Amino acid sequence: MRVTQALIPTLREVPAEADTISHQLLLRAGMLRRVAAGVYTLLPLGYRVVQKIERIVREEMNRAGGVEMLLPIIQPAELWYESGRWNVYGPELFRLKDRHDRDFCLGPTHEEVITDLVRQEVKSYRQLPLLLYQIQNKYRDERRPRFGLLRGREFIMKDLYSFDRDEEGLEISYRKMYEAYTRIFTRCGLTFRAVEADSGAIGGSDTHEFMVLADTGEAEIVYCTGCDYAADVEKAPCRAETKDACEEMLDTELVATPGARTVREVAEYLNVTPERIIKTLLYEADGELVAVLVRGDRNVNEIKVKNFLGVNQIEIALENGSEEKYGLPLGYVGPVGLKEKGVVKILADGEVRYLRNAVAGANRMGFHYRNVNPDRDFVVDNYGDFRVAEEGDSCPCCHQPLKMRRGIEVGQIFKLGTKYSKALGATVLDEQGNEIPIVMGCYGIGITRTMAAAVEQGHDEDGIIWPVDIAPFEVVIMAVNQRDSLQTEIAEKIYEDLRNAGIDVIYDDRTERPGVKFKDADLIGYPIRLVVGNRAVTDNLLEIKLRSTGEIIYKEKDEAVSYLREVLNRLRKDNNLT
RNA sequence: CGGGGUGUAGCGCAGUUUGGUAGCGCGCUUGGUUUGGGACCAAGAGGUCGGGAGUUCAAAUCUCCCCACCCCGACCA
Numbered sequence: 001m002r003v004t005q006a007l008i009p010t011l012r013e014v015p016a017e018a019d020t021i022s023h024q025l026l027l028r029a030g031m032l033r034r035v036a037a038g039v040y041t042l043l044p045l046g047y048r049v050v051q052k053i054e055r056i057v058r059e060e061m062n063r064a065g066g067v068e069m070l071l072p073i074i075q076p077a078e079l080w081y082e083s084g085r086w087n088v089y090g091p092e093l094f095r096l097k098d099r100h101d102r103d104f105c106l107g108p109t110h111e112e113v114i115t116d117l118v119r120q121e122v123k124s125y126r127q128l129p130l131l132l133y134q135i136q137n138k139y140r141d142e143r144r145p146r147f148g149l150l151r152g153r154e155f156i157m158k159d160l161y162s163f164d165r166d167e168e169g170l171e172i173s174y175r176k177m178y179e180a181y182t183r184i185f186t187r188c189g190l191t192f193r194a195v196e197a198d199s200g201a202i203g204g205s206d207t208h209e210f211m212v213l214a215d216t217g218e219a220e221i222v223y224c225t226g227c228d229y230a231a232d233v234e235k236a237p238c239r240a241e242t243k244d245a246c247e248e249m250l251d252t253e254l255v256a257t258p259g260a261r262t263v264r265e266v267a268e269y270l271n272v273t274p275e276r277i278i279k280t281l282l283y284e285a286d287g288e289l290v291a292v293l294v295r296g297d298r299n300v301n302e303i304k305v306k307n308f309l310g311v312n313q314i315e316i317a318l319e320n321g322s323e324e325k326y327g328l329p330l331g332y333v334g335p336v337g338l339k340e341k342g343v344v345k346i347l348a349d350g351e352v353r354y355l356r357n358a359v360a361g362a363n364r365m366g367f368h369y370r371n372v373n374p375d376r377d378f379v380v381d382n383y384g385d386f387r388v389a390e391e392g393d394s395c396p397c398c399h400q401p402l403k404m405r406r407g408i409e410v411g412q413i414f415k416l417g418t419k420y421s422k423a424l425g426a427t428v429l430d431e432q433g434n435e436i437p438i439v440m441g442c443y444g445i446g447i448t449r450t451m452a453a454a455v456e457q458g459h460d461e462d463g464i465i466w467p468v469d470i471a472p473f474e475v476v477i478m479a480v481n482q483r484d485s486l487q488t489e490i491a492e493k494i495y496e497d498l499r500n501a502g503i504d505v506i507y508d509d510r511t512e513r514p515g516v517k518f519k520d521a522d523l524i525g526y527p528i529r530l531v532v533g534n535r536a537v538t539d540n541l542l543e544i545k546l547r548s549t550g551e552i553i554y555k556e557k558d559e560a561v562s563y564l565r566e567v568l569n570r571l572r573k574d575n576n577l578t
Numbered sequence: 579c580g581g582g583g584u585g586u587a588g589c590g591c592a593g594u595u596u597g598g599u600a601g602c603g604c605g606c607u608u609g610g611u612u613u614g615g616g617a618c619c620a621a622g623a624g625g626u627c628g629g630g631a632g633u634u635c636a637a638a639u640c641u642c643c644c645c646a647c648c649c650c651g652a653c654c655a
Contacts, residue, residue, distance in 0.1 A: 012604060012616065013590045017648065037647065091579095092654070109655080143579070143653060315652095412655070444655080481613050515615040522615090533614060543614095 001473070003508040006044050010520050021216060022455035023148025025464050029524045031472070038145025038153035042448075045472040045524065049451050050156060052470045054135055056187050057158050057445060064180040066131040066160050071110050073137055077103035079112040083423045094139045094153075106139035111420045111442060114161045118438065119426035125165045128428065128438070129173055133160035135447065149452035150218075150408065156448045162441040163421075165428065170415055170439045174206065177413050177443045181210050184445065185410065189467020189572075190454060193407065195221050196231040206415045210445075211407030212453040221407045222389045226400030233404070234303045236389035237396050240350030247356035250371040252336075257368045261331025263296040266368060270359055273297075278352060278360040278372065280333045282317040282326070282343065285309050289317060289326065291338055293348035293380070295355065298387040305347065305386055334361030335378040336369055348380040349387045408453040409446075416440040464525030465548050468571045471504075475564060476526040478508040478517045480533040491532040494542070494560060501561045503568070522547065527571055528564065546571075 008030040017034060018024040026032040031046030042050060058068065074096075080086035086093075086103075094106035107113065114132060122130065135158045145153050162173035178194065185192045190212050197209040209232060211221055223230035260269040267274045277296030282289060283305065290309065292300050306314050317326065328341055335346055341363060357371040374380060391404040418437040421427065427435045451470070458465040468474060477495055479487040491507065498505040506526070508517045514531075521529050531543040541554040544567070555563045 009588090011589060015589065016584080016591095019649070034647090090654090140655085144649095144651095146648085409655090414655090483613080511613095513613050513615090513617060515613090515617080518615045520616085531614080 001506045003506060003510055006506075008043070008045055008520075008524070010523055018148060020147040020150065020456075021459060022150065022452040025455050025459055025523070026148060026452070029464055031524075032149065038142060038151070040149065040152060040154075046451070048472040049454075049466070049470055050447055052472075053188060053447050053450055054156075054158075056469065057135065057184055057447065060180045060184045060187070061131075061133050061158070061160060063183075064131065064176045065129075066133045066180075069132055069134055070136065071107070071113050071134045073107050073139070074104050075107045075110075075113055077105065079116055079424075080105065083112050083115075083420060085112070092140050092142065094141045108138055108140045109442075109444075110134065110159055111161070111416070111440075112424070115420045115424045115426050115440070118163055119421075119424055122163065122426070122438070123428060125428045125430050125436075128163055128165050129169050130163040131160055131173060131176075132163075133158060133443075147452075149448045150456075152448070155446060158445040158447060160443040162443070163426075164439045164441075165430065165436065166439055170417075170441055173441050174413060174415055177441070178208065181411050181413065181443070181445070185210055185212070185450075188450065188454065188470050190410075190450075190457060192410070193221060193223055193230045193405075195223070195407070196235050197412065208413050209409050210411035210413075212410050212450070212457055213405050213407050214453065214456040215406055216456050217406035217408040219407050219409055220404060222391070222393070222402040222404050224395040224398060224400055224402055226395060227398040229395050229397045229402075231389075233389050234301065236393075236402075238349075238385050238387050238389050238393055239396065240354065240385075249373045249376060250357050252372055252377055253370040254362055255368055255370055256366055257332075258366045260368075266359060267296065270368070270370070272359055276355065276358050278335060278355065278358050280335055280338070280361055282328065282333060283314045284317045285314045286311040288344045289342055290314075291333075291335065291343045291346045292386055293335055293346065293352045294387045295349065295351045296359075298349065298351070298390070300349075300386060301388040304384075308347070308382070308384055308386070309345075328363060329361075329365040332361040332363060332365055332367060334363055334369060334372070335374075335380075336360060336372060337363060338378065345381045346379070347382050347384060347386055348374065350383050350385060351387070352380070353383050408449070408456060410450045410453050411443075411445040413443040414441060416442055458525075462519075463523035466525045466527060468527045468568060471525065471527050473506040473526055474504040474568055475528045475530055476506050476508055476521050476524075477530040478514075478521070478532070480514045480531060482509060482511040484537075486537045487532050487534075490536050490542075490557065494530065494532065494557070497561050498564065501565070503561070503564060528567060530560070530564070 010030045011028045014024050015027050018027055026046060031043050033041045035041055077086055093108060096104050098104060137154055138157045139154055142151060142153050145151055164170045164173055192210055192212045194208045194210050197207050211219060220233040221230055222233055222236050257266055257269050260266045263274050263277050263279055266277060274296035279294050279296045281292050281300050283292060292305055294300050302314055326342060338346060353374050356373060360369050360372045362369050391402060393402045395402055418439055421438040421440055426438045428438060430436050454467060454470060455464050475498060477491060479491040481487055495505060495507045525547055527547050529545045533543060535541040540557050542557055542560050543552060543554055545552045
């Protein structure tokens with residue numbers, strides 16, 4: 001491709017609409033333009049990246065036994081009534097009516113449509129297992145689209161659905177997908193982790209999220225330095241530390257702590273460490289008031305609390321200005337005598353049990369207690385794991401210390417079980433002629449999100465640094481002076497040679513000054529830049545520069561093609577799988 | 579959905595407080611000089627000032643309504 005024939009509108013300045021790095025750089029590199037909130041046009045270079053990611057995904061899905069198909073984006077409401085999700089999905093579902101006033105939606109996902117197909121066409125266990133997938137636009141009417149491609153309302157996604165006769169079959173399909181995903185993100189040149197995740201509302205037993213590690217990620221994950229363990233912090237189980245358990249219990253003492261509400265303020269005021277404070281948080285759990293106790297230096301994991309209680313919703317009950325509602329002073333709440341204040345249940349993190357002579361709120365404005373001891377001064381309904389995992393906690397598998405990183409979720413694999421097959425009546429006959437529900441799994445990859453994640457992970461102050469296999473082009477070639485026919489003749493020749501050699505090359509043939517073309521090349525992030533300058537004319541030498549390292553090598557014209565092949569292979573080497 | 583903010587040329591912004599001929603930088607067009615890290619000189623083009631209603635002799639500027647977009651939160655696979 002020649003730059004003069006393409007549409008690559010790079011921007012010198014950062015558009016005001018973009019706050020996120022990937023969003024800014026994709027706009028500036030001329031790959032992306034906004035059409036509406038959360039809706040974007042992919043320009044030629046951006047679409048090439050998408051196509052390259054899709055190609056890798058296709059190859060790996062096919063390798064794992066997947067078969068591609070195309071499903072409708074417009075889906076009839078009837079299917080969603082059947083699965084029960086028309087009412088459950090809520091306002092995130094893009095709904096529309098046709099001219100006959102019939103209800104439809106734009107598919108946010110395709111369980112209904114694919115299960116409908118399979119129930120009609122698959123009758124025998126002998127037709128299983130079946131791995132069907134599609135890559136296409138999906139729609140979610142996000143309350144707040146943001147971060148450019150990372151959270152849009154229209155996005156490209158790969159979804160594969162597995163259909164097996166039993167749990168064992170599902171386990172095999174699930175493992176195949178786990179491996180395929182690992183290969184895909186490795187081939188995309190990304191640094192990622194597969195983490196155990198909360199299965200959430202979708203149900204099902206096992207689920208892993210594939211996280212691209214990037215400081216700007218929305219999700220926090222912990223991973224082990226000693227083994228393969230990694231998990232979403234929301235999911236990661238915590239072990240209770242048991243130090244201090246043998247100290248002698250002292251008499252409880254009421255102390256004035258005027259103005260000290262936060263753990264830090266109290267710790268400073270009373271000159272104790274935060275670990276010696278019992279932090280008491282009040283939640284409304286489906287309307288009931290529940291207290292959760294954790295050590296002062298810990299945070300409550302609301303998801304664990306919610307799962308433990310088995311409630312639909314929990315919400316922090318005390319906020320600035322809402323104190324009167326329960327007659328409890330914000331910042332001075334404590335477990336002692338709390339049940340008399342209308343609290344139905346007291347949960348405590350396991351670590352709290354081992355605290356001795358701790359500090360806790362006295363449920364009186366301006367007062368705390370010293371020397372509070374669990375089970376002597378107050379009763380806990382349930383001890384459990386209610387805190388958020390932290391860096392340095394010990395690994396639940398091998399007890400090595402955990403580390404923490406932020407990540408961007410680019411894929412997730414789920415064991416669905418029989419939820420949809422039962423709801424929609426997708427069954428097969430087994431050897432005995434019994435009708436059994438098909439056991440399903442679903443496996444998604446956000447294609448456009450992966451593209452954005454790659455930019456979040458690979459960039460510097462000059463622009464994007466694409467991994468070779470998903471870069472819009474592998475090589476950019478340019479003449480320093482496009483008006484110098486000696487240079488352009490060489491450039492044209494090399495351009496031709498590289499194309500004939502099957503190297504993915506773009507020729508920046510604009511008559512811009514070299515600085516402009518250099519800046520654009522850095523911004524767009526082609527992995528290799530090949531420059532034809534005076535040394536090419538006088539000494540037969542071409543300049544080859546690597547975007548990722550800045551390394552510059554000069555090579556004879558005749559060696560250029562084979563050398564570039566070598567460099568491309570080297571850049572790819574770290575993630576070469578076969 | 580709650581809170582906050584912004585809409586002025588393709589992009590980034592000033593002008594709004596105090597109403598009086600719509601500006602700057604970049605980009606774009608033409609001519610010339612340039613050509614190894616976003617060149618220089620000269621001449622140009624480009625605006626319903628987000629939309630509507632109102633106040634006024636006069637509205638980018640004041641009032642009311644609406645819309646779009648962004649940020650924080652809540653929500654979510």
